[in-house]
Amino acid sequence: MLVIVHYGEIALKGDNRKFFEEKLVENIKKSLQTNRIVFDYVKRISGRILIELKQGEKEGASLLPFKRKEGSSFLEEKVRVVLQKVFGITYFVFAQEAQQDIESIKSKAVEILKDEIFNSFKVETKRGNKSFALTSQQVNEQVGEEVLNKISPIRNSSDRTNCVRVDLHNPDIILYIEITEKYAFLYTKKFSGPGGLPLGVSGKAVSLISGGIDSPVASYLMMKRGVENIFVHFYSNQQGYEQSLEKVKDILRVLKKYQEKIKVYFVPFGEVQKEIVLKTKADFRVVLYRRIMFLVSREIATQEKAKALITGESVGQVASQTLDNMLAVEEAVLLPVLRPLAGWDKQEIMDLAKKIDTYEISILPHLDCCSIFAPEHPATKANLKDVKIQEKKLKLKKLIKSALEKTKIENI
Ligand code: ATP
Ligand code: MG
Numbered sequence: 315m316l317v318i319v320h321y322g323e324i325a326l327k328g329d330n331r332k333f334f335e336e337k338l339v340e341n342i343k344k345s346l347q348t349n350r351i352v353f354d355y356v357k358r359i360s361g362r363i364l365i366e367l368k369q370g371e372k373e374g375a376s377l378l379p380f381k382r383k384e385g386s387s388f389l390e391e392k393v394r395v396v397l398q399k400v401f402g403i404t405y406f407v408f409a410q411e412a413q414q415d416i417e418s419i420k421s422k423a424v425e426i427l428k429d430e431i432f433n434s435f436k437v438e439t440k441r442g443n444k445s446f447a448l449t450s451q452q453v454n455e456q457v458g459e460e461v462l463n464k465i466s467p468i469r470n471s472s473d474r475t476n477c478v479r480v481d482l483h484n485p486d487i488i489l490y491i492e493i494t495e496k497y498a499f500l501y502t503k504k505f506s507g508p509g510g511l512p513l514g515v516s517g518k519a520v521s522l523i524s525g526g527i528d529s530p531v532a533s534y535l536m537m538k539r540g541v542e543n544i545f546v547h548f549y550s551n552q553q554g555y556e557q558s559l560e561k562v563k564d565i566l567r568v569l570k571k572y573q574e575k576i577k578v579y580f581v582p583f584g585e586v587q588k589e590i591v592l593k594t595k596a597d598f599r600v601v602l603y604r605r606i607m608f609l610v611s612r613e614i615a616t617q618e619k620a621k622a623l624i625t626g627e628s629v630g631q632v633a634s635q636t637l638d639n640m641l642a643v644e645e646a647v648l649l650p651v652l653r654p655l656a657g658w659d660k661q662e663i664m665d666l667a668k669k670i671d672t673y674e675i676s677i678l679p680h681l682d683c684c685s686i687f688a689p690e691h692p693a694t695k696a697n698l699k700d701v702k703i704q705e706k707k708l709k710l711k712k713l714i715k716s717a718l719e720k721t722k723i724e725n726i
Contacts, residue, residue, distance in 0.1 A: 316411055317393060318492070318499055319363040322404040323511060337512040338402045339363055344574055349396050351389070360442055360495050367393065394505055399571050401538050403507025407490070409499040416448060420460040422500050423489055427461055430502065434481035435461065435489060442494035453491060461489070511540035513573055518542045518620040519652060520611050523578070525562045525680045528626030528655055530569060530672040531663050535654040536624050537572050544577050544618045546611050549681070550584035558680040566726045568671050576726040579614055583607075586713050594704040596689040600634045601696040602705060605646040609710075610717055612647045622650040628663065629656050633692040642696040 319342065324334040335358050342363065343356050352368040367389060390408055397406050412422035427435065437457045439450040448456070458480055465478050492499040521533045521543040533543045547562050549555050559580060566576050583603075590602050611623050627635045634643075644651050655663055667673035 315367040315369060315387075315389065315393075316409045316499070317365040317367065317397070317406055318409050318501075319365065319397070319406045319507075320361075320404050321363070321402050322509065324402060334402070334512060334515055335363070337515050338400075341400055341402070341512050341514070342397070345396050345400050346393075348574060349392065351392055351396065359497070362492075362494070364497075397507060398505070399508060400512075401508055401510040401540065401572065402512035404509055405504045405506050407499075407501040407504050409492075409501040412498045412500060414443070414446065414493060414496060414498045416453065416456055419453065419491060419493075419498050419500070420457055422498075423457045423461055423491070424464045426500055426502065427465055427487070427489060430487055432486035433477065434479050434485045435487045436480060436482050436485040437461070437489045437491065439491040439493065442492070443496075446493050450493075453493070457489070457491065508538060508572075510538035513537055513540060514542050516540035516542075518544055518618060519622040519624050520544050520546055520615045520618065520620045521624040522607065522611060522626075523547050523562060523565065524626070524682070525558060525565065525676065526626070526682070527667050527673065527676040528628065528631075528663055530565050530626075530676065531667050531670070532624055532626040532652075532654050533569060534572060534666070534670050534672075536652055537569075541622075541624070541652075543569075543573060543624065544579070544614065544620055546579040546581060546614055548581045548583040548607055548610075550587055551582060552584070552681060555681055561675060561678060561680045563724075563726060564675045565672050568675065570726055572670075578724050578726060579721050580724065581610055581717050581721045583717065586717060589708055589713060593707040597691075597693040598696060598701055598704045599689055600692040601639055601642050601701050602708070604634060604639075604643040605701070605705065606710070606713065606717075608643055608647045608651070610714055612649055613714065613718060615649060622652050623647065624652045624654070626655055626663075627653045628658050628660070631660065633694045636694045638695040638697075639693070642698050642701050645698060 321338060324331060324338065339356050339358060342365065346353055346356070354366040354368055356363060356365045397403055410422055410426060412418040423437070437454040439453040441450045441453070462478060462480070487502055490501050516539055519536060519541050521529070521536065523529045523533060523545045524547070537543055545566060547559070549559060562578070566578060570576050586606050587603065590599055594602055608623065615621070615623065627640065629635060629637065633639070664673060667676060
């Protein structure tokens with residue numbers, strides 16, 4: 315079975331194009347292998363990626379749940395579920411190949427359309443190989459005519475409304491033909507991919523993951539832009555904390571569908587919180603927690619050669635997420651902080667969380683290490699000078715060192 319993968323933005327990348335395409339090929343191969351889909355090859359051809367799947371493959375268990383739709387094969391369904399999660403793919407198709415001459419193309423077109431149910435149709439040809447004898451329009455016309463001649467009589471019977479006819483504006487079915495390099499491909503259905511850029515092409519970032527709704531969505535969006543995520547989660551050793559760590563792992567297992575390798579740092583935060591509560595003014599606690607979270611994350615970023623932090627903050631969502639407070643927190647680290655949800659409404663975030671399957675896990679109860687000792691009215695406009703006065707009261711270096719020493723790393 316042949317699959318053709320189309321990508322959008324990669325094509326714009328000039329000299330980097332080969333690098334992007336190779337990464338996409340590598341990521342597709344890995345995803346197919348992880349889901350035990352056997353293939354002969356995954357290769358670049360002009361402007362597309364071609365996959366030849368092995369037919370009659372043993373139907374091993376897939377890691378991904380999927381439902382089989384009527385009319386499609388088990389293998390096709392499996393491939394669809396997998397490719398829909400590979401970033402960089404705009405759409406993909408299951409194609410049939412014909413020899414690159416008009417007679418072969420015409421007979422393949424009839425072979426494909428005779429099994430389809432439709433009245434109106436349209437042929438849409440794209441000709442990449444400009445040395446092919448006919449223009450796209452000529453191919454459309456000749457193939458269209460062949461379909462009318464060969465398919466109409468079968469269905470036409472005496473009922474005129476059942477006539478097969480060409481409709482260029484609102485056809486029941488479109489037959490796509492791609493004439494490229496030495497190939498001619500034909501197909502009728504396109505399946506959309508997730509878009510974005512191949513994972514890994516944009517380097518690494520450390521993603522602060524909480525167990526709430528927002529941060530997994532933020533991670534997803536940055537993965538979609540090609541950023542590999544290294545995760546960090548802060549927790550305090552209060553009663554029942556193990557369950558909350560399990561919850562974070564469950565969320566990461568969902569994100570694993572998009573990023574094959576998931577590494578997470580679990581950082582104990584109890585000592586930091588205790589010292590903040592004992593030594594600083596209540597108003598500043600949240601900002602101080604967050605500054606230290608960022609400082610610890612920066613250390614991890616250095617270790618991992620990651621170039622940015624990612625958070626699920628959205629401007630104005632809660633007291634800690636005002637611009638003033640973001641400034642007061644971000645000042646602590648000399649790293650770009652990516653906040654892909656900064657301009658999103660909560661509802662929009664929840665909708666995407668549902669789509670990527672993290673929502674149902676995120677809404678389960680968990681211990682939020684930041685809110686345990688949070689004051690009733692946290693400062694919404696933390697002044698940097700005041701924050702720093704409070705921070706001076708802490709043994710900052712020692713706290714960070716100790717938190718990092720007790721950190722546990724896990725691969726999901
Ligand atoms: P979320 O739904 O992601 O928990 P939130 O709306 O609850 O977000 P906050 O609790 O203020 O907002 O957290 C803002 C961001 O800070 C989170 O999106 C996440 O990136 C980071 N963060 C918060 N708590 C933790 C934690 N315990 N460990 C790691 N990162 C955290
Ligand atoms: Mg939270």
